[in-house]
Amino acid sequence: xxFSRFAAQLSNxxxxxxxxxxxxxxxxxxxxxxxxxxxxxxxxxxxxxxxxAQMLAIASDPAKFGAMVGDYDGPQGNEGFIRILADxxxxxxxxxxxxxxxxxxxxxxxxxxxxxxxxxxxxxQGDFTQVLLPLTPEYIGYADVGLGKQPLFTARxxxxxxxxxxxxxxxxxxxxxxxxxxxxxxxxxRPTNPTGNVITDDELKHLSELTKASNTPFIIxxxxxxxxxxxxxxxxxPLWDEHHVLCFSLSKLGLPGVRTGIIVADAAxxxxxxxxxxxxxxxxxxxxxxxVQHAIQSRKLIExxxxxxKPYYIRRRDEAIEQIRQQMHDLPVRIHQPxxxxxxxxxxxxxxxxxxxxYERLKERNVLVIAGHHFFPGLEENxxxxxxxxxxxxxxxxxSVQRGIEIIAEEVRMAYDNQGS
Amino acid sequence: xxFSRFAAQLSNxxxxxxxxxxxxxxxxxxxxxxxxxxxxxxxxxxxxxxxxAQMLAIASDPAKFGAMVGDYDGPQGNEGFIRILADxxxxxxxxxxxxxxxxxxxxxxxxxxxxxxxxxxxxxQGDFTQVLLPLTPEYIGYADVGLGKQPLFTARxxxxxxxxxxxxxxxxxxxxxxxxxxxxxxxxxRPTNPTGNVITDDELKHLSELTKASNTPFIIxxxxxxxxxxxxxxxxxPLWDEHHVLCFSLSKLGLPGVRTGIIVADAAxxxxxxxxxxxxxxxxxxxxxxxVQHAIQSRKLIExxxxxxKPYYIRRRDEAIEQIRQQMHDLPVRIHQPxxxxxxxxxxxxxxxxxxxxYERLKERNVLVIAGHHFFPGLEENxxxxxxxxxxxxxxxxxSVQRGIEIIAEEVRMAYDNQGS
Numbered sequence: 123x124x125f126s127r128f129a130a131q132l133s134n135x136x137x138x139x140x141x142x143x144x145x146x147x148x149x150x151x152x153x154x155x156x157x158x159x160x161x162x163x164x165x166x167x168x169x170x171x172x173x174x175a176q177m178l179a180i181a182s183d184p185a186k187f188g189a190m191v192g193d194y195d196g197p198q199g200n201e202g203f204i205r206i207l208a209d210x211x212x213x214x215x216x217x218x219x220x221x222x223x224x225x226x227x228x229x230x231x232x233x234x235x236x237x238x239x240x241x242x243x244x245x246x247q248g249d250f251t252q253v254l255l256p257l258t259p260e261y262i263g264y265a266d267v268g269l270g271k272q273p274l275f276t277a278r279x280x281x282x283x284x285x286x287x288x289x290x291x292x293x294x295x296x297x298x299x300x301x302x303x304x305x306x307x308x309x310x311x312r313p314t315n316p317t318g319n320v321i322t323d324d325e326l327k328h329l330s331e332l333t334k335a336s337n338t339p340f341i342i343x344x345x346x347x348x349x350x351x352x353x354x355x356x357x358x359x360p361l362w363d364e365h366h367v368l369c370f371s372l373s374k375l376g377l378p379g380v381r382t383g384i385i386v387a388d389a390a391x392x393x394x395x396x397x398x399x400x401x402x403x404x405x406x407x408x409x410x411x412x413x414v415q416h417a418i419q420s421r422k423l424i425e426x427x428x429x430x431x432k433p434y435y436i437r438r439r440d441e442a443i444e445q446i447r448q449q450m451h452d453l454p455v456r457i458h459q460p461x462x463x464x465x466x467x468x469x470x471x472x473x474x475x476x477x478x479x480x481y482e483r484l485k486e487r488n489v490l491v492i493a494g495h496h497f498f499p500g501l502e503e504n505x506x507x508x509x510x511x512x513x514x515x516x517x518x519x520x521x522s523v524q525r526g527i528e529i530i531a532e533e534v535r536m537a538y539d540n541q542g543s
Numbered sequence: 544x545x546f547s548r549f550a551a552q553l554s555n556x557x558x559x560x561x562x563x564x565x566x567x568x569x570x571x572x573x574x575x576x577x578x579x580x581x582x583x584x585x586x587x588x589x590x591x592x593x594x595x596a597q598m599l600a601i602a603s604d605p606a607k608f609g610a611m612v613g614d615y616d617g618p619q620g621n622e623g624f625i626r627i628l629a630d631x632x633x634x635x636x637x638x639x640x641x642x643x644x645x646x647x648x649x650x651x652x653x654x655x656x657x658x659x660x661x662x663x664x665x666x667x668q669g670d671f672t673q674v675l676l677p678l679t680p681e682y683i684g685y686a687d688v689g690l691g692k693q694p695l696f697t698a699r700x701x702x703x704x705x706x707x708x709x710x711x712x713x714x715x716x717x718x719x720x721x722x723x724x725x726x727x728x729x730x731x732x733r734p735t736n737p738t739g740n741v742i743t744d745d746e747l748k749h750l751s752e753l754t755k756a757s758n759t760p761f762i763i764x765x766x767x768x769x770x771x772x773x774x775x776x777x778x779x780x781p782l783w784d785e786h787h788v789l790c791f792s793l794s795k796l797g798l799p800g801v802r803t804g805i806i807v808a809d810a811a812x813x814x815x816x817x818x819x820x821x822x823x824x825x826x827x828x829x830x831x832x833x834x835v836q837h838a839i840q841s842r843k844l845i846e847x848x849x850x851x852x853k854p855y856y857i858r859r860r861d862e863a864i865e866q867i868r869q870q871m872h873d874l875p876v877r878i879h880q881p882x883x884x885x886x887x888x889x890x891x892x893x894x895x896x897x898x899x900x901x902y903e904r905l906k907e908r909n910v911l912v913i914a915g916h917h918f919f920p921g922l923e924e925n926x927x928x929x930x931x932x933x934x935x936x937x938x939x940x941x942x943s944v945q946r947g948i949e950i951i952a953e954e955v956r957m958a959y960d961n962q963g964s
Contacts, residue, residue, distance in 0.1 A: 123760055123786070124672070124727065125815065128690060129661040132818035142618040142821040165613050174608045181598040184591065191594065191800040191834070192586045197563040228649045228802065231825045240550040251545070266822045269549060269690055306545065339544055365544070379612040379829030381649065381802075394546065397553035400563040401687045404652040408800030409830045413612070 128269070136266040137496030144490050156526035158514040159490030161315065163351075163374045163464065164438070168430050170376055172422075176413055190412040197400035198392065199226025203411035206419050211386060214349055214424075217362040219386060225395040226406040227383040230345045230371040235267040236398045237367060237385070241339050242306030243270045251306030252276045253341075256329060257294045258498045259467070259511070261315045261343065265499035275500025276305075288447075290469065291459040292317060294325045301336040307367075308333050311343035313354055313462025316497045316513035318439075320358045320461040327361065334365055339391065341367040346463040351375050352427035353435055354462040364388055372410045374464070375423075375431070382410025435464060435517070442466055442516040442523050449531035453538065464517040467494075469510055470534055474541040476509040483533050489526045549690070557687040558917030565911050577947035579935040580911030582736065584772075584795045584885065585859070589851045591797055593843075597834055611833040618821035619813065620647025624832035627840050632807065635770055635845075638783040640807060646816040647827040648804040651766045651792040656688040657819045658788060658806070662760050663727030664691045672727030673697045674762075677750060678715045679919045680888070680932070682736045682764065686920035696921025697726075709868075711890065712880040713738060715746045722757040728788075729754050732764035734775055734883025737918050737934035739860075741779045741882040748782065755786055760812065762788040767884040772796045773848035774856055775883040785809055793831045795885070796844075796852070803831025856885060856938070863887055863937040863944050870952035874959065885938040888915075890931055891955055895962040897930040904954050910947045 133139075144159050180186045198204065204224045211219040227233045242251045250270070255277040268274030278299065280292035292314075301308065308329060313320045321329075326342075333340040340363075346353040348360050351374040362368070370384040383406075385395055399406055417423040439460050446457065446466070458467035473480070477493040484491055494511030501508075514530070516523050554560075565580050601607045619625065625645045632640040648654045663672045671691070676698040689695030699720065701713035713735075722729065729750060734741045742750075747763075754761035761784075767774040769781050772795040783789070791805040804827075806816055820827055838844040860881050867878065867887070879888035894901070898914040905912055915932030922929075935951070937944050 123662075123758055123809070123811070124666060126661055126664040126672070126727065127667050128664055129815045130667045132661070132815050132822060134814075134818065136818065136822055138825070139618065139818050139821040142615070142825055160615065162615055163613070165609050170605065170609055170613060173612065174602055174605065177598070177602040177608065177612075181595055181602050184595065187595045187598065188586050188591055191598075191798045192584070192591060194563070194581065194583055194794075194799045197560065228653075228828070229824055232649075232823060235823045240547055240553070241544075243547040243549055245545060246548050246551045251547070263825065306547065337544055373615075377612045378615045378826075379833075381824065381826075381828040388544070390544070390546075393555075394550045394553050397555065397557065397560050400560040401553060401557055402653060402656045403650055403802065404559070404563055404684065405799075405802075407649070407802040407828055407830070409828070412800075 131266070137262045137492070138266060141262060141492060153488055156489040156522040156529065157518040158523065158526045159492050161464065161515060162378065162517065163376050164434065164517040166376060166431060166434050169426060172417070172426060173377065173413055176416060180412055190408050193408070194405045195226070195408050197405050198396040199224070199406050200408060200411045203415055206415060207384065210418050215360060215362065222389040223386055223392060225385045225392045225399070226411060227385060227395065227399065228403055228406050229373065229381040230343070230369055230383040231263055233369045233383040233385050234264060234343070236395055237341060237369070238264070238267055238274060238307065239269050240391070240394045240398070242274060243268065251304055252500070254301065254305045254308045255310070255500050256299050256308060257292060257310060257314070257321065258501050259314070259316055259494065260497060260499060261311050262492065262496045264309070265496070273500065277498060277500030279501065279503070279505060285459060288457055289459050290456050292319055294321065294329065296328060299332060301332055301338055305336070305338055307339045307341055309341040309343065311345065312358070313346045315346065315463055316465050316492070317458040317467040318460040318463045318465050319458060320354055320356050323359050330361055330363055330366065334363060337365070339365055339367050341369065343369045345369065345371040346374055350423050350427050352432050353464065355432070355436055355439070356461045367391060372414055375414070377410060377413065380410035380413060381407055438516045438523070439466070441520065442527065445524055445527045449528050450534070453531065453534055455534070465513050465515055468512050468514065471510060473510045473534070473537060475537045477512050478509070480512065480533060480537065484530060487529050487533070489529045491530065552687070558683045558913070559687060562683060562913060574909055577910040577943040577950065578939040579944065579947045580913050582885065582936060583799065583938065584797050585855065585938040587797060587852060587855050590847060593838070593847060594798065594834055597837060601833055611829050614829070616647070616826045616829050618826050619817040620645070620827050621829060621832045624836055627836060628805065631839050636781060636783065643810040644807055644813060646806045646813045646820070647832060648806060648816065648820065649824055649827050650794065650802040651764070651790055651804040652684055654790045654804040654806050655685055655764070657816055658762060658790070659685070659688055659695060659728065660690050661812070661815045661819070663695060664689065672725055673921070675722065675726045675729045676731070676921055677720050677729060678713060678731060678735070678742065679922050680735070680737055680915065681918060681920060682732050683913065683917045685730070686917070694921060698919060698921035700922065700924070700926060706880060709878055710880050711877050713740050715742065715750065717749060720753060722753055722759050726757070726759055728760045728762055730762040730764065732766065733779070734767045736767065736884055737886050737913070738879040738888040739881040739884045739886050740879060741775055741777050744780050751782055751784055751787065755784060758786070760786055760788050762790065764790045766790065766792040767795055771844050771848050773853050774885065776853070776857055776860070777882045788812060793835055796835070798831060798834065801831035801834060802828055859937045859944070860887070862941065863948065866945055866948045870949050871955070874952065874955055876955070886934050886936055889933050889935065892931060894931045894955070894958060896958045898933050899930070901933065901954060901958065905951060908950050908954070910950045912951065
């Protein structure tokens with residue numbers, strides 16, 4: 123038995139593999155694990171109760187249940203659901219979005235793989251283009267989806283703004299942004315996974331103008347963004363233009379098990395996604411669309427996110443920050459300005475050990491976090507900063523977050539204390 | 544905006560795209576369409592009622608519902624479900640299957656894409672291997688999943704056995720089967736999509752021996768096979784060996800909307816599938832496993848398939864054959880021995896038009912079928928037989944099947960009658 127080059131690329135070293143393995147084994151573990159690693163959303167009782175009622179209504183109706191499980195959707199996704207989404211975006215933002223601009227996928231991760239490989243990589247002429255990540259740190263899950271031999275990403279270091287003694291914020295360094303023929307697409311996550319950064323409206327507009335001028339698709343990964351799940355804790359305006367590619371997901375609504383992603387883009391891009399769905403999946407899953415259809419059609423989803431989900435995560439964020447202040451007051455820790463998503467990005471300046479070692483020590487103590495260096499796909503320079511940051515998730519149960527931060531503080535303190543010894 | 548070579552390969556010409564488009568648009572169409580094209584399973588009331596009761600039980604229990612929708616499974620699939628499956632196969636067949644031998648995917652189509660590209664294609668050394676399809680016609684969905692530049696498949700013509708005036712059967716032509724270093728994997732669907740053929744136990748054993756001798760993985764696509772959905776209407780023994788790769792699916796149980804595939808294989812292969820799941824999907828969907836878990840654990844699934852699903856499809860098959868006998872008694876039609884799955888494969892010998900033309904004429908009359916030439920991936924020779932066969936599905940509603948066959952008979956009769964005019 124021999125494995126292909128494609129298989130060889132599916133390396134066990136990929137950050138996303140250890141992340142998802144950590145998630146899965148922790149679920150199956152007998153020991154109490156403090157899950158500050160993965161991106162699993164919280165089980166928010168009011169939200170889960172709402173979707174449970176929707177599922178009960180579907181399962182109580184033979185016709186609705188039969189339609190949900192018993193028919194393949196088209197490869198672009200369920201036609202009725204796509205029409206409802208087109209109305210939703212058009213009405214909410216006044217964008218000229220029609221059914222031809224929307225495709226459903228088996229989750230945002232599938233969206234990224236299909237989009238990046240469709241818009242960049244080897245060209246039909248044998249040239250090669252890359253996806254530019256104008257601001258790293260950026261999402262760990264992008265790193266390994268490239269199907270070709272050459273690195274699919276090229277990335278830029280950010281400008282660091284020191285806000286006060288505790289907080290800092292990354293900004294796009296536009297001096298480094300040059301979108302030439304070698305760039306097939308530009309991508310940002312907003313809010314950013316892993317930092318909780320929300321790139322400013324000005325930065326977004328500037329990137330939109332630069333990409334428009336060079337006729338380059340601009341992918342805005344909105345897995346944590348507006349209008350749903352709306353984990354945005356600052357003012358941030360969503361932006362549409364014909365060359366924008368917006369990626370949405372149902373996962374952070376509390377529905378990662380249904381694996382539903384949504385792409386809004388130019389019809390020519392949607393056509394390729396439809397084809398890829400047919401070839402690699404036949405059709406995307408029908409359960410996610412069936413489960414949220416009513417919430418989107420009735421606009422109830424907006425209300426659930428605004429009145430329940432967002433306040434919930436703001437509270438959880440504030441608790442986590444308070445715990446860090448208490449446990450780490452004596453440590454040189456900085457927190458990225460937490461403007462959205464479900465993460466805190468901690469920077470331990472001049473940490474005497476790499477965060478990979480820290481990750482391993484924490485795992486020994488049943489605390490799962492993610493080491494920062496995984497979040498710089500495409501950044502060639504071995505920037506020391508990458509080895510001084512970790513991502514922690516505050517969507518886990520409160521006890522895990524509280525106890526987890528306590529243990530992180532202990533291990534970090536030990537690392538600083540043992541310095542030079 | 545420029546598209547990549549990968550995107551260029553996602554050609555609108557792929558048979559699977561038009562098939563899935565036909566399925567999707569027919570669902571959204573105002574006109575009555577006679578759906579004899581796609582592979583959508585029937586809505587069997589007893590089966591659907593059983594799974595609806597399962598979903599009601601899950602949706603009535605906050606903890607179960609939360610676990611189904613609210614957590615990412617591990618990238619290999621839900622650990623509890625995998626253990627249940629390992630027990631199921633071990634107990635049912637006495638196979639030495641453990642959890643490390645099983646991975647869950649987002650449907651069989653995803654399984655095929657991942658397996659074929661993992662086991663064949665460009666090697667790390669720069670060589671190239673192919674997937675051998677020892678018997679075509681073979682499943683349309685395999686054709687376009689290759690990620691490389693070279694054709695991923697190489698295929699062989701069958702031996703045709705004439706059984707009587709109506710029926711015929713394809714057999715593997717072992718004289719043509721040579722598994723050398725250029726073959727990365729061998730694959731058969733059993734029952735075969737599109738023909739309803741069930742390759743014999745002897746043929747299966749022979750292929751197993753040849754692949755074992757050459758240390759080549761042998762993929763047996765059991766989407767319609769035993770032990771579920773058990774759409775096998777002859778005696779056929781499933782076979783396990785360490786180099787076998789068995790692909791199962793929940794779709795033909797009546798659950799295509801949940802997109803769940805199951806791979807049983809050597810642990811080294813499962814590890815690659817797990818990695819690919821993490822990289823391209825994070826995790827497979829959780830709904831399918833949750834929905835069938837009880838049916839598998841209790842062995843109720845065996846009973847449902849044996850006592851309800853299989854008799855249902857045998858009845859539908861016999862009705863379709865009877866309708867063909869009535870409507871086409873004057874036409875030179877032959878039917879492949881219908882030993883399984885949900886299709887009849889019709890051969891119109893010396894048909895004066897290609898079946899592509901026939902497909903188009905039928906679509907004009909709202910009858911969807913699939914032209915035979917799509918089912919010969921990897922067969923280079925332009926065999927006339929490919930253009931004389933069509934696949935029709937008998938899982939559609941009875942009226943569609945009855946009326947559809949009537950219209951097919953009319954169009955085929957016209958084609959023969961206009962011969963030479």
